[in-house]
Amino acid sequence: MLVNKIKRTLTAAAAMTALLGATNAAADYALNLTTGVTPISREAHTLHMLILEVCIGIGVVVFGAMFISIVRHRKSRGVQPAQFHESTAVEILWTVVPFLILVGMAIPATKALVAMEDTSDADISIKVTGYQWRWGYDYVDSGISFISSLATPKDQIYNKAEKGEHYLLEVDKPVVVPVNKKVRLLITANDVIHAWWVPQLGMKKDAIPGYINEMWFKIDKEGTYRGQCAELCGKDHGFMPIVVVAKNEADYAQWVAEQKGTASAEKQAAQRTWSKDELVARGETVYNTSCAACHQANGEGVSGAFPALKGSAIATGPVADHLALVMHGKPGTAMAAFANQLSDVELAAVVTFERNAWGNNVGDLVQPSDVKAAR
């Protein structure tokens, strides 16, 4: 048994050491912690390797002694058992030596921790809000604000379609940040506790309703980095990914300008009158990202937990009540208020969609201007 065990430990250790600094997050059998793309993630990786090596070292000594004992000191070899049962010197030794090893590890760990907690002098602050089950981002300075939801289609999750490369790790709107700038996240939550984590950025922090937490990162390589919510937050905890796109300064500036443009385009779109087909088409997209998790893509809900919209009194009743429910939610239930999460156009579209899908052929529609008036 021990032979196997030691072999296994050593193989794993060898594999891990070989992978030092060369991990690939997309590999199917990734073994080790990522080195990541920030000073902090590299620091964490170095410490991780250090303590892993110390553990393997101690393991070799302890399991080695045990192995020798098992091989040599067995009754079948006709040995007579010794009767010693204490030795103060030895016992002091193996209390003191591990203690010193621990002190040796605590010193770099303390240094790393101090660096991680230093959120001062950031270049950009982004407020991150955890919702059940999506992330909201507000750029404190530029005023850019959006909700980022899972973009993986339900068909892939329910095995009706081939799974994509970034299955469950893709969102409709990623967070965009510039490289080589200190980005500070101010993390909070809207309902329950979530945790914001992108492994390659080297840090995770809880998002707690009513509280603000801070963390920072400084990415030194352009690219797309993916992570997930790391604190159990209910039904769709596994379906609220995080995607961070790091761009160079020029691209980032362009993105900021685009976002401001989109915001004004959205404003203009909200002022014109939309056709029913346009609303239904847009509404379906909104429905799939914001509503289908509970009410299901077919509008039939989940019996006992989430009511059906197909043929429901709300979705076929007075339009004002329907809109009000979507905007303000239903207290004491899982039905959230979407007024803050969706724009006028999106709200108008999704309500129109719900009233005209799955045989709910009510025929009426809601214009963005109606939503604005209802706000």
Next chain:
Amino acid sequence: MTTATTHDTHHEEHRRGLMRWITTTNHKDIGTLYLLLSLLMFMVGGAMAMVIRAELFEPGLQFVEPQFFNSMTTMHALIMIFGAVMPAFVGLANWLIPMMIGAPDMALPRLNNWSFWILPFAFTILLSTLFMDGGAPAGGWTMYPPLVMQTGNAFPFLIFAVHLMGISSIMGAINVIVTIVNMRAPGMTMMKMPLFVWTWLITAYLLIATMPVLAGAVTMLLTDRFFDTSFFNAAGGGDPVMYQHIFWFFGHPEVYILILPAFGIVSQIIPTFSRKPLFGYSSMVYATASIAFLSFIVWAHHMFTVGMPLTGELFFMYATMLIAVPTGVKVFNWVSTMWRGAMTFETPMLFALGFVVMFTIGGFSGLMLAMAPVDFQYHDTYFVVAHFHYVLVTGAVFAIMGATYFWLPKWTGHMYNEKLGKLHFWLSTISVNVLFFPQHFLGLAGMPRRIPDYSVQFAGFNEISSIGGFAFGLTQLLFVYIVFKTIAGGEKATDQVWEGAYGLEWTLSSPPPYHSFSIAPDVK
């Protein structure tokens, strides 16, 4: 013994059938009941684990919906911790402590009966939540608010079940303390007690100190939900993080409640099969006591990511790393006990050796998790899942199985089938490593825990892990078969049972008389 007590127990010996078990105040009967309940719960919790591993076998949702998956992880943890491991230890304490210290029975036999019979009700209530509107609790066994407040009708039942388990544990622990303090045979001084008794004494103190804390915490959840209090509600001036502090103030000592008796068991088995006295008996006792003490000041290492000030993080990191010292002492002592012994490798010894190796692997990952700056990466990933399953399955559960093989011949008077026992050990050891070792890699690669579906990059190791899981689950049916076969019959066991066995329990007949030591033995 007073005539009154003799009279009482005398009556019971004449009870037959179901009533014997319901009214029994005999430490062996109650021990048996605890162990059988534990085995049943191990199977129920194991079935839930099979559901979890089946869903995680490949990416995508195949068998269960996410909400039910969360119920499974939550219930699996509650059932395994409070239903399988803790009752198994209490069962072993009931059977063994009186025999080991030379007492006729436990000190408080009626209390003993109640503390057991509360449990079937507690678990019936807990399991009944599976059929309630809104489903079984799905907020994790840690029951963090505000999420736990979203539990449906099951919420008050969950709290009530936890209260019942707490009351049962407290009563069981009180009984252990009163027995050990007062019922030792003449000459059985504290520092002569077998280590199993010592570790249980310390565990019992941990239980009575922390179970009221858990009960208080869940009571606050209950009043927050139904009576408008705001202990954990930020709107009313409360703090959801305070729940985590209180919970882990209970929760970390609880971790040691789940492992200290296992240390005791292994400290009985290894000397027996090494035919050599335990190395460093007194340092073992002191190490256990220091682990118990340290367990009260490290709780916040479960919460490094909640946003504590730097000084807090440093304190909890240092204190946690310190636990490695007494734990290391224990492992070194076990290895030294084997050193220059004359070892044989019967099933209990195999389980004890498996324990030492795999528990140490769990200890190593624990040390890694203690390092706060890296814990920000490990926290709430499968690395943590791998860590606590190494200490709880290959730690606590392996020790319990080892104890079963070690003392079953004494309890039943029959030898178990050694070939099957060894087969059970090897199948378990191989499958459990296939099950949990890849989870280290999954966690390091970035897979969060408690998710019903995962990105395709994690598919390979999840598949391996699930295969290991099914194999481990199936193997445990062999364990059930071996145990019941041994109870039914088998080769007659001697009183000594094992060549190197040392201690009072081995001086009794196999099976031992209904009252262990009616006349106190003399301990030299």
Next chain:
Amino acid sequence: MSRNLQEAKRRTLRHTLLIVGLMSLFVFALVPLYGVLCDVTGLNGKPRNAPQRTVDISPDTSRTVTVEFLASVNESMPWDFRPSVARMTVHPGQVRQTSFVARNRSAHAMVGQAIPSVSPGLAALHFKKTECFCFTEQKFISGEEREMPLVFMVDKDLPEHISTVTLAYTFFDKQKVVD
């Protein structure tokens, strides 16, 4: 069983029950204790939610601190809520005024309670408010918009290494809490 043994057992039973009783009280005592601990150490970043006297008001002009303001609503309550300015530069010891704007978008009157949170947590101890809308519940009739003042001071004991302090308010729907 001798009388002595009975007596001894009872004694042990009493001491174990005493521990159980004390720990049961202790867990509830933890609630105020935790509050005190947070006030002393800034463990959870909660500034005191009551008016505080600002004794020494001579500002330390050699040092500047950036104060950032954030506003959120909990459980998507139908209120708009934002700070009038996103950030201010202040000197420690200087009393400053700013404001937050809230609007009740819903069709009925609502009562909200703003909960402050300061990051980094250590700064919470040094963030003093003399006037704040968070001291009391705020009632807004349907459609009402109000600018609510905040008078605050960052005291001079703020640790040297802290150069940015974030003050976040979250409005909670009071009725929902009572329901």
